[in-house]
Amino acid sequence: MTILDGKKISNQIKDEIAEEVKKIIDDGEKVPHLAAVIVGNDGASLTYVGSKVRACERVGFESTMVRMSNTTSEVELLDKIEELNEDDNIDGFIVQLPLPPQINTQKVLLAVDPDKDVDGFHPMNFGKMALDMSTFIPATPFGILELIERYGVETQGKHTVVIGRSHIVGRPMSILMGRKAFPGNSTVTVTHSRTKNIEEITRQADIIISALGVPNFLKADMVKDDVVIIDVGITRVPDETRERGYRITGDVDFENVSKKASFITPVPGGVGPMTIAMLLKNTLLARERHLRQA
């Protein structure tokens, strides 16, 4: 059994990006610049954006955190996005979700210039992905592909079962794993809340990608021997033995499932750390794309 070590791989990727940035600086060129817009004071959102800013510092990117108050109007946010779209100094930016209720999230995501949409949430980029065109792949799916690729997990002709159909993980992963590419070329089944007898389907899977958000949902008797497990679940479970009062738990009963698996991601330390690394990678790609267009 091999652990798919997202912490290690994400550090490798950050090191590779930092090398690229050094070359950029040596060439006397502008380093990549990521901006993050955050509206309101949600604690988790501030933590996420804080990590993204720190990751930028670590690899040598410029970063800008745009903080807006909880009472920001939709028009004010759209104006800010327009400003970021037109700012040649910014290569890519993200709008941290969720947004306060007075703002229409869909309208906001549609306002982001697709060429700066390093989260890959704009329909234009999502559509390009679904049509096998070059684009920004959303960070979490991109991170899963990278883990699979760097560990050389075989995907062609395998049966991949995706649990969950969210726009951020389930749906893009089901598209990506079925593409004529590596990683890809899997037979893909998407399961969700309306799926009956899910265990009959998971037992057939060579690869399971679970993005359900139900702690310990996937048990050992639901998988076959040598299964590959990608656990995207991140749920806070109360735990008094931890200083923070909780621990992060995935969708998979790791202790028992790992005994049957050939590859498995831990939680934490699996898919989670990959997400920020791939956001940085998308920002680097955005900068290269803008250079080619200039």
Add this chain to the structure above:
Amino acid sequence: MTILDGKKISNQIKDEIAEEVKKIIDDGEKVPHLAAVIVGNDGASLTYVGSKVRACERVGFESTMVRMSNTTSEVELLDKIEELNEDDNIDGFIVQLPLPPQINTQKVLLAVDPDKDVDGFHPMNFGKMALDMSTFIPATPFGILELIERYGVETQGKHTVVIGRSHIVGRPMSILMGRKAFPGNSTVTVTHSRTKNIEEITRQADIIISALGVPNFLKADMVKDDVVIIDVGITRVPDETRERGYRITGDVDFENVSKKASFITPVPGGVGPMTIAMLLKNTLLARERHLRQA
């Protein structure tokens, strides 16, 4: 066993659209206008475009066929598309594929204004579909949804197996059948050329949507009792008993599979006729959308 009669349903839809057009005329408003661009002299393409123009006439739409020579350059075609994008008189248009080799198809499809893209092939529209937003659904998948809906075929919690992953049928159908909607809410498996033991998967299916293009591929021993069969295959098979010298054959061994099926589409007369009806429906939707925007 019930035949999913695409010929009958497509005629119903055309009648409904013709009624709408009558109301539009009674209100003294402009009728929907569809344009079709065809480059070169490919016989099948000319036949398809001819049918589309005749369908427009039947429902009372205006239509324009733009014929360009086989030696048209990419720039000339892009100029023509720009002209159609800006022509307020045209509600929607299609560029008939395939295009001659000197023209980059992807570039052409990207040049079509998404608001006039009644084929639903633009990544912006494909992305909106994949993100559950309102958009133009490509005509063939849209026609399949309509058949399922009008015959009241149950899809929720069912296992739908899609054979083929093309951009035009397989991939959009796999997304649409998994959506939180009716038709939809199916557990969806996508199979393709790299799938192993496909018969093990098709035997589990409650619904099979086959878009492979291999005559009589799906045999009776590959399906379970009461399966729902949507056959999207259209292959010309030589047949000297026919005046044209060939007959149109689907992916399914209709004679034997129909004995086990609860619902089944014939070929011809199943999905095929639905496609043009849904192109008309998209054109009507495009006109309504432009009216709202005006």
